[in-house]
Amino acid sequence: MKEALRIADLFREEQRLVGQTIRVQGWVRTRRDSKAGISFIEVNDGSCLKNLQVIVELARPELVETLRSVTTGAGIQVEGVLQASPGKGQSVEMHAASIRLFGGADPATYPLQKKRHSFEFLRQIGHLRPRTNTLGAVARVRSRLSFAVHQFFQERGFFYLHTPIITSSDCEGAGEVFRVTTPPSRDDVAAPEAGDANVPDFFGKPAYLTVSGQLQAEIYALALGRVYTFGPTFRAENSNTSRHLAEFWMVEPEMAFCDLQEDLEVAQALIKNLLQVVLTDCNEDLEFFSRFIEPGLRENLERTLQTPFETVTYTEAVEQLKKAGETFAFPVKWGMDLQAEHERFLTEKIFEKPVALVHFPRHLKPFYMRVNDDEKTVAAMDILVPGIGEIIGGSQREERLDMLLQQMELKGISTEDYRWYVELREFGSVPHAGFGLGLERLIQFATGLPNIREVIPFPRTPGHAYF
Ligand code: ATP
Ligand code: MN
Numbered sequence: 001m002k003e004a005l006r007i008a009d010l011f012r013e014e015q016r017l018v019g020q021t022i023r024v025q026g027w028v029r030t031r032r033d034s035k036a037g038i039s040f041i042e043v044n045d046g047s048c049l050k051n052l053q054v055i056v057e058l059a060r061p062e063l064v065e066t067l068r069s070v071t072t073g074a075g076i077q078v079e080g081v082l083q084a085s086p087g088k089g090q091s092v093e094m095h096a097a098s099i100r101l102f103g104g105a106d107p108a109t110y111p112l113q114k115k116r117h118s119f120e121f122l123r124q125i126g127h128l129r130p131r132t133n134t135l136g137a138v139a140r141v142r143s144r145l146s147f148a149v150h151q152f153f154q155e156r157g158f159f160y161l162h163t164p165i166i167t168s169s170d171c172e173g174a175g176e177v178f179r180v181t182t183p184p185s186r187d188d189v190a191a192p193e194a195g196d197a198n199v200p201d202f203f204g205k206p207a208y209l210t211v212s213g214q215l216q217a218e219i220y221a222l223a224l225g226r227v228y229t230f231g232p233t234f235r236a237e238n239s240n241t242s243r244h245l246a247e248f249w250m251v252e253p254e255m256a257f258c259d260l261q262e263d264l265e266v267a268q269a270l271i272k273n274l275l276q277v278v279l280t281d282c283n284e285d286l287e288f289f290s291r292f293i294e295p296g297l298r299e300n301l302e303r304t305l306q307t308p309f310e311t312v313t314y315t316e317a318v319e320q321l322k323k324a325g326e327t328f329a330f331p332v333k334w335g336m337d338l339q340a341e342h343e344r345f346l347t348e349k350i351f352e353k354p355v356a357l358v359h360f361p362r363h364l365k366p367f368y369m370r371v372n373d374d375e376k377t378v379a380a381m382d383i384l385v386p387g388i389g390e391i392i393g394g395s396q397r398e399e400r401l402d403m404l405l406q407q408m409e410l411k412g413i414s415t416e417d418y419r420w421y422v423e424l425r426e427f428g429s430v431p432h433a434g435f436g437l438g439l440e441r442l443i444q445f446a447t448g449l450p451n452i453r454e455v456i457p458f459p460r461t462p463g464h465a466y467f
Contacts, residue, residue, distance in 0.1 A: 017092075019083070024078055025075075026075075028042065031067075041070060050284065053090050054080065063099055071110075072110060077099070078100075119453070133288060144277060148274050159220070161227040168208070169417075176235060211234060217252055217434060218434075226256065228251065234246060243340075271304075311355075314359055335363070344389050348387070356383050357381065358380065359380065367410075
């Protein structure tokens with residue numbers, strides 16, 4: 001098949017291409033037949049948001065025959081001359097010399113007709129929704145951001161580390177786990193009773209889908225200096241919210257010879273760098289989100305880039321929330337786990353910018369976080385952003401053997417199971433820190449999409465694992 005021009009490249013070079021015969025391949029967004037004997041086809045190939053307008057003269061019988069099946073959703077190839085367009089909305093258009101129909105789409109049954117569909121409806125047609133403006137734009141932004149994550153770390157001397165997806169570490173305090181110990185033959189036999197002692201575990205002990213690559217990343221940080229993981233993460237939390245998925249992608253840097261302060265600086269630099277990439281490289285899609293999803297989005301992102309994040313201790317934040325005179329569903333008091341409503345109030349109402357909350361009560365956080373001198377708090381940080389709440393969670397890790405053992409004892413973590421983790425404190429232990437950034441929450445922030453189900457191609461949530 002002769003090579004076609006991507007529509008994104010066509011628009012990029014439209015000045016040079018005017019007058020030339022070109023070929024494009026894509027899907028019909030709409031077709032409109034004018035009384036003047038002309039048909040207008042809007043073709044989109046997914047390479048960019050914009051459609052290419054194709055003009056077909058109905059006076060040509062060989063084209064008219066094909067045109068009958070060129071309806072919304074059809075997959076086609078068109079060849080013709082690119083010309084300056086007299087019409088509004090586009091600077092160039094193609095005058096078709098030939099059209100090839102690959103596959104039609106019956107207008108009576110093709111679900112994506114030219115009207116606004118609800119996001120709920122689009123989720124039911126996950127096989128077709130990337131052909132919409134919004135989901136197509138999200139897919140392009142997500143791809144660019146994922147690449148930017150690698151660029152950010154690679155340019156700063158981090159090594160990309162693949163941590164396991166199946167793991168036997170289960171008590172990191174990061175939420176509910178999915179168990180994956182089914183032996184290969186299990187499908188053939190009757191489902192065993194829960195906890196059936198006669199069913200051997202494939203791995204010899206219970207194993208789970210990872211909730212975080214952090215503990216394994218620590219191993220490599222304490223050998224290679226600076227590493228990051230970027231992969232799928234699983235949580236069986238039964239929370240049907242607009243910011244939780246059962247399967248999501250997490251970016252987790254881990255840095256040796258690093259304290260909480262530097263951890264925060266890297267986190268802030270990462271967020272800003274990623275937003276900058278969207279502003280410079282995803283211009284057209286961002287414009288779309290600013291117009292149709294969240295008015296003022298571009299200005300918000302630009303402002304976020306220019307503002308230093310606010311750093312507040314948990315204790316100060318609790319004081320501020322108490323003083324705010326707001327009635328929360330969960331009344332605020334020191335020692336409580338801040339809820340989404342509190343997080344959002346802090347970042348949206350009190351500070352009106354991203355906020356790094358630091359030094360949380362020790363009892364709220366997992367055993368690996370470094371205990372502060374007050375012995376009541378740990379060197380943890382959560383970064384909150386307007387519209388979403390928590391986007392990053394991180395900490396300086398406990399590098400002192402005696403303190404780590406004390407923490408494990410306190411939280412009932414077996415030193416037997418985590419022997420290797422303890423040994424990292426016995427052999428060449430150094431201060432280190434890291435954090436986890438939820439990719440989907442970042443994309444929500446960058447696109448303004450209110451529901452996390454729209455920013456991942458195939459969302460997994462309670463009751464939903466279709467496609
Ligand atoms: P939350 O309190 O919002 O449930 P968390 O404190 O459990 O999040 P962490 O364990 O700190 O989350 O994970 C680090 C980051 O991973 C979070 O800041 C968030 O961006 C992302 N994240 C966590 N859980 C989910 C989820 N279920 N779906 C999507 N992203 C998530
Ligand atoms: Mn967290």
